[in-house]
Every structure is written in C-alpha cells, then in structure tokens.
Amino acid sequence: MDNSRRTKLIIGLLVAAGILLGRIFYIQIINDRYKRDASNNSMVYDIIYPTRGAIYDRNGKILVGNKVAYDILVTPREVQPFDTLALARVLEVPLELIKEKMAEYSANKRKIGFQSVVMLKQISVETYMRFDEVKYMFPGFKGQSRSIRDYPVNAGGNLLGYVSEVDQAFLDKHSDEYRRGDYAGKTGIEAAREKDLRGEKGYHIYLRNSHNQIEEPYNGGADDVEAVPGHDIVTTIDADLQQYGQELMKNKVGSIVAIEPSTGEILALVSSPGIDVEQLADIGKYYGEISKNPYKPMYNRAVQASYPPGSVFKLVNGLIGLQEGVLQPSYMYPCSAGYHFGAGRKLGCHNHRSPLNMEESIMMSCNAYYCYVLKNILDNKKYDNVEEALDHWHDMVLSFGFGRKLGSDFPAELSGGIPTGKTYNRAYGKGHWNSTTVISLSIGQGEILATPLHLANFCATIANRGYYYIPHIVKASEGVEIEDRFYEKQYTMVDTVHFPKVVKGMWRAVNSGFGSGGTASIAAVEGLDICGKTGTAQNPRGKDHSVFICFAPKDDPKIAVAAFIENGGFGATWACPLASLMVEKYLKGEVKRADLEKRMREGNTMVNVRTR
Numbered sequence: 001m002d003n004s005r006r007t008k009l010i011i012g013l014l015v016a017a018g019i020l021l022g023r024i025f026y027i028q029i030i031n032d033r034y035k036r037d038a039s040n041n042s043m044v045y046d047i048i049y050p051t052r053g054a055i056y057d058r059n060g061k062i063l064v065g066n067k068v069a070y071d072i073l074v075t076p077r078e079v080q081p082f083d084t085l086a087l088a089r090v091l092e093v094p095l096e097l098i099k100e101k102m103a104e105y106s107a108n109k110r111k112i113g114f115q116s117v118v119m120l121k122q123i124s125v126e127t128y129m130r131f132d133e134v135k136y137m138f139p140g141f142k143g144q145s146r147s148i149r150d151y152p153v154n155a156g157g158n159l160l161g162y163v164s165e166v167d168q169a170f171l172d173k174h175s176d177e178y179r180r181g182d183y184a185g186k187t188g189i190e191a192a193r194e195k196d197l198r199g200e201k202g203y204h205i206y207l208r209n210s211h212n213q214i215e216e217p218y219n220g221g222a223d224d225v226e227a228v229p230g231h232d233i234v235t236t237i238d239a240d241l242q243q244y245g246q247e248l249m250k251n252k253v254g255s256i257v258a259i260e261p262s263t264g265e266i267l268a269l270v271s272s273p274g275i276d277v278e279q280l281a282d283i284g285k286y287y288g289e290i291s292k293n294p295y296k297p298m299y300n301r302a303v304q305a306s307y308p309p310g311s312v313f314k315l316v317n318g319l320i321g322l323q324e325g326v327l328q329p330s331y332m333y334p335c336s337a338g339y340h341f342g343a344g345r346k347l348g349c350h351n352h353r354s355p356l357n358m359e360e361s362i363m364m365s366c367n368a369y370y371c372y373v374l375k376n377i378l379d380n381k382k383y384d385n386v387e388e389a390l391d392h393w394h395d396m397v398l399s400f401g402f403g404r405k406l407g408s409d410f411p412a413e414l415s416g417g418i419p420t421g422k423t424y425n426r427a428y429g430k431g432h433w434n435s436t437t438v439i440s441l442s443i444g445q446g447e448i449l450a451t452p453l454h455l456a457n458f459c460a461t462i463a464n465r466g467y468y469y470i471p472h473i474v475k476a477s478e479g480v481e482i483e484d485r486f487y488e489k490q491y492t493m494v495d496t497v498h499f500p501k502v503v504k505g506m507w508r509a510v511n512s513g514f515g516s517g518g519t520a521s522i523a524a525v526e527g528l529d530i531c532g533k534t535g536t537a538q539n540p541r542g543k544d545h546s547v548f549i550c551f552a553p554k555d556d557p558k559i560a561v562a563a564f565i566e567n568g569g570f571g572a573t574w575a576c577p578l579a580s581l582m583v584e585k586y587l588k589g590e591v592k593r594a595d596l597e598k599r600m601r602e603g604n605t606m607v608n609v610r611t612r
Contacts, residue, residue: 044206049146050199053230057239066147070128072120076105076112079140090131118181155243157275158300161188162283192411196480199230231479236265244585245270248578251604254565255302257456261557264469271301303413306449310537310547313444314370315502320396322498326376329358329501339371341436362505363518367443374442378435386434387421394420399493401457402450408471419447445538455562459549463557466496506531507554519572523580529554534571543567548575552583559586568605
C-alpha cells in the first residue's frame with residue numbers, strides 16, 4: 001500500500017473514531033436520555049390521567065360532564081405477603097376475588113413487569129377513603145382517582161355515545177397512544193371527537209431502590225409531565241328539543257331528525273328505542289342487557305337504518321320533472337284510484353278528487369300524478385333510451401344527497417341506495433325493461449333506500465330553495481375546529497327557481513283550511529306556516545312505515561324535521577303529528593296542542609313491530 005492510500009485510511013479511521021467518541025459523549029454527558037433508558041428498571045412512572053373534555057349543547061347546557069371515580073391498582077412485583085381477608089373486608093369484595101386476581105397477576109408477572117394494573121374499578125368514595133387509611137398494610141396496592149362521565153341531562157344517549165376501557169383490538173390499532181386500563185370513546189360523539197376530548201396524559205417519575213421500594217422523585221421532579229385536559233366540545237344539539245323528541249318517541253321504533261336549514265346544524269337526532277344516559281354512565285353493567293334487547297337500542301336508526309322513503313320522494317321527482325321540462329305546475333293528470341298501465345296492472349292510490357295540478361298533487365299525495373311525471377322523465381326524447389334517461393335521473397337524485405353518505409361528522413352514517421340502469425339490466429336484461437317496469441320509483445319505493453338523516457337534509461334543501469349545508473353535530477369552539485366543507489353551500493342539479501313551486505304544495509298540504517283538505521292538516525299550527533309532505537313507506541315484512549318531512553316558517557325557515565316511525569302506517573297517523581310537535585316546541589318554546597301531545601306521548605307502536 002503506498003503512503004498516499006495509507007494516509008487516507010488513517011485519516012478515515014481517525015474521523016470515524018472522532019464521530020463515535022463525540023456521539024458517546026453526547027449520549028452520556030449532554031443528553032440524559034441514555035441515562036434514563038439505562039435506569040428504566042429503577043424508575044416508576046405514575047400516570048396522571050387528564051380530565052376529559054365536557055360536551056355542551058348549543059345553548060351552553062352540559063350534556064356530558066365529569067365526576068371523580070376511584071380505582072384500586074396493584075403493582076404485582078411490589079406486593080409483599082399480606083392478609084387477603086383483611087383487604088377483602090376493606091374493599092368490600094369477596095375473598096375469592098382477591099385470590100383470583102393475585103393468581104392471575106402471578107401467572108402473568110413477566111408480562112406485567114413493573115407496571116401497575118387496575119384491580120378494581122370505580123369503587124365508592126367511602127371504600128376509597130377506608131382503603132387509604134390502611135394502605136400501608138398492603139405494599140404494592142394503591143388508589144388512583146380518575147374522572148368518569150356524568151350526564152346532567154337525559155338527552156341523546158345514542159348521540160353522545162359511551163366511554164369504556166380499551167380492549168386488545170383497540171390497543172393493536174393505537175399502541176402508541178393507549179395502554180391497558182385506559183379509556184376511550186367507543187360510539188357517538190365520544191368516538192368521533194376522541195382526539196379532542198381525551199387530552200394528554202402526564203406522569204410523575206419516581207426512583208425505586210434495590211428492595212423495589214419507591215424512594216424519591218426522579219431528578220427532583222424536573223422531568224415530570226403535567227396532564228393536559230381535553231378540549232370541551234360544543235354541539236349543535238338543542239338539549240331541550242332532543243329531550244322532548246325522546247319523550248315523544250317512547251314506545252315507538254324509529255327516529256326524528258331536526259336540522260337548522262341555514263347552517264346544516266343538527267338540532268336533534270333521536271333514535272328510538274335508545275340508550276338511557278344512566279346506562280351510558282355504567283355501560284359495562286348494562287351492556288349485556290342492551291345487546292340482548294330485540295329492539296336494538298344501540299342501533300342508531302337516524303343514520304344507520306335505510307328505508308324506502310315513500311311518498312316524500314315524490315317531491316324529488318317533481319323537481320326533476322320541472323328541471324327536465326316535462327312538467328309544469330299547471331299540468332293536470334287524472335287518478336282513477338291509481339295509475340293504470342299494461343295489461344290490467346295498476347299502482348293504487350287513495351280516494352281524492354281528480355284530475356289534479358302539481359300543487360294539488362302534493363297536497364293530496366296523489367300516486368298516479370307522479371307515475372305520469374316519472375314516465376315523462378324516463379321517456380324523454382332527448383335521451384336515446386330509457387337506460388340513459390334513468391342514469392341522468394340517478395345523477396340528479398344524488399345531487400340532493402341521496403344514494404351516498406352525506407359526509408356528516410357523525411360516525412357510522414349509511415349511504416342508502418339509488419338504482420341505475422345497470423341495476424335493471426342485471427334484473428331484467430339489457431333492453432328488456434322500460435319506464436313502467438320501474439314505475440314504483442315514482443313514489444319512493446322499489447330500489448330506493450334512504451336514512452332519516454337523508455330525508456331531513458332533503459327537507460332542509462327545499463327550505464333553502466335549492467341547496468343544503470352538510471349536516472353536522474359539532475360547532476367550532478376554542479381549541480376545536482370543523483372542516484371548511486361544513487360552511488359550503490351544496491347546490492342540487494335543479495335550478496333554484498323551481499323550488500318555490502314545490503313549497504306552495506307543501507304549504508297547502510298542511511294549511512288547507514286548518515284541519516281539512518291536505519294530507520298533513522293535523523300538522524297545522526296557527527302562525528307557524530309549516531310546510532310538509534306525508535309519506536307511507538311500504539313494508540313487505542309488516543305494517544307500512546309512517547313518514548313525514550316539514551319545515552317552518554315557510555318564508556324564513558328555522559327548522560326542518562324528518563320523522564320516520566317503523567310500522568306506523570299512514571304518514572299522517574304518527575310521523576306527521578310528531579314532527580309538527582317538534583316544530584312547535586322549537587319555535588314557540590311550548591306546545592299548546594295538549595290533546596295531540598298527550599296522544600303522541602302515550603301512543604305505542606312497538607306492538608306492531610317485527611324485530612330485525
């Protein structure tokens with residue numbers, strides 16, 4: 001090797017050695033992380049749990065707060081021989097429970113290491129104080145305070161969701177954020193806003209001596225980290241309206257959704273039967289009972305149930321017909337107890353005068369009228385065939401928010417379903433179906449599916465005369481942001497000039513003579529100018545479903561409501577009065593129709609329900 005190459009090699013080795021020595025000096029002298037890692041076995045981290053953020057309604061009422069609870073923790077490697085009977089008496093638990101727990105910890109000692117595990121959860125304050133006085137007798141055992149959820153108002157159990165201890169599946173997905181014994185939101189707002197609500201854990205670090213006894217704070221407490229409380233969440237919910245809706249929906253299966261049209265803020269989201277907040281407070285105790293309930297109270301029907309929308313969907317077809325130029329408000333169509341087509345085939349309708357124009361068809365909810373409308377939409381000569389026309393109809397329907405997830409900030413939202421030409425090509429074969437084959441789409445039946453949230457959003461769209469804001473349940477507040485998309489207007493493919501023509505019919509459906517005429521006359525409240533549309537959704541498995549959408553006031557809408565009562569029969573029987581009571585309660589602050597309110601409160605439709 002020549003001198004030049006030898007010199008370069010020596011220089012390279014010296015540089016490498018210098019870098020290595022510099023790194024060792026940094027790690028051991030400048031940066032104390034190495035020292036901390038090396039002494040981890042002698043350090044004890046005492047976790048400080050943050051206070052979980054509270055949840056408020058739109059008016060500042062606390063929906064979910066916090067109260068102090070106490071757990072008993074044990075660090076198995078610190079446990080010394082103790083009187084198990086004495087501990088059982090202090091904690092007021094069976095002796096066998098103590099023995100079983102200690103046997104479990106002994107079997108998993110290596111896995112647990114020097115960690116502390118929760119032995120008893122949420123003991124009473126009296127038990128905790130009694131234990132605290134004698135804890136010196138039980139080395140390795142300690143008490144820990146933590147906040148648990150408190151529910152001052154019985155409103156929105158399904159909506160709020162619950163918090164529970166994380167399981168292994170959850171830990172596998174969030175191993176860097178949670179550990180055994182931690183709690184997290186599992187459903188509802190608690191789950192959707194978990195990152196905002198949970199806060200950040202802190203800890204105290206203590207040193208342990210050779211006898212595994214805690215001696216003193218590590219580094220004088222300089223490395224301790226304080227817990228950071230979670231952010232409070234302000235919801236769009238009106239607690240009083242939510243609570244009122246739940247009272248009305250007792251002994252009924254279905255949901256009521258109320259939206260503020262001018263913002264898309266959800267005022268009430270009622271699913272019945274639902275979860276009582278007392279059950280949420282101790283979900284572990286009630287989970288088995290709730291999960292076995294045949295009416296599935298944990299199933300949030302407002303966003304997770306898809307149904308045929310029924311006659312309220314006639315408004316969609318009417319608006320599309322106006323946009324496509326195949327319908328004018330003055331057009332009159334006959335109804336002879338229904339729409340007759342093919343060889344003796346008929347789509348039936350109830351008795352009413354005939355023929356009707358568009359406003360009257362909405363007022364009377366005429367099936368035949370909208371069969372003519374849909375046929376004209378699908379047989380429109382500007383399309384090459386019925387499949388092309390149906391696909392365009394499909395796109396227009398989707399612009400109203402149907403057939404897809406609306407994108408709300410509430411979890412587990414379903415998309416519903418709107419058919420396309422391919423749907424019927426698969427069912428009948430390409431070219432082997434026509435407009436009368438799918439005529440049931442005219443009245444919101446057939447392959448159309450929508451959630452109550454879809455229906456409430458559609459009603460808000462009509463109230464706004466052609467656009468909606470994506471429904472949402474959380475308001476922007478200190479430390480909590482909502483996405484820009486919730487502030488953006490979502491326009492439909494129907495020109496805004498056509499919506500007032502539909503609104504006139506909806507107003508007449510409710511207000512024709514205050515008690516006579518329209519199918520929704522029972523919803524009339526003097527001075528509120530409620531506009532509505534009834535629906536009866538056919539149910540092949542039992543009694544039909546009762547549907548109603550409405551908004552008020554007519555020219556300055558403050559609230560839009562959709563009510564869907566499973567097996568409730570005609571729209572005017574249950575959904576219509578229930579929704580109108582919600583409107584009256586919200587806009588007037590009180591309900592004057594005492595007899596109607598009493599009948600709705602006491603009514604029971606659950607006897608008619610066939611559970612899923």
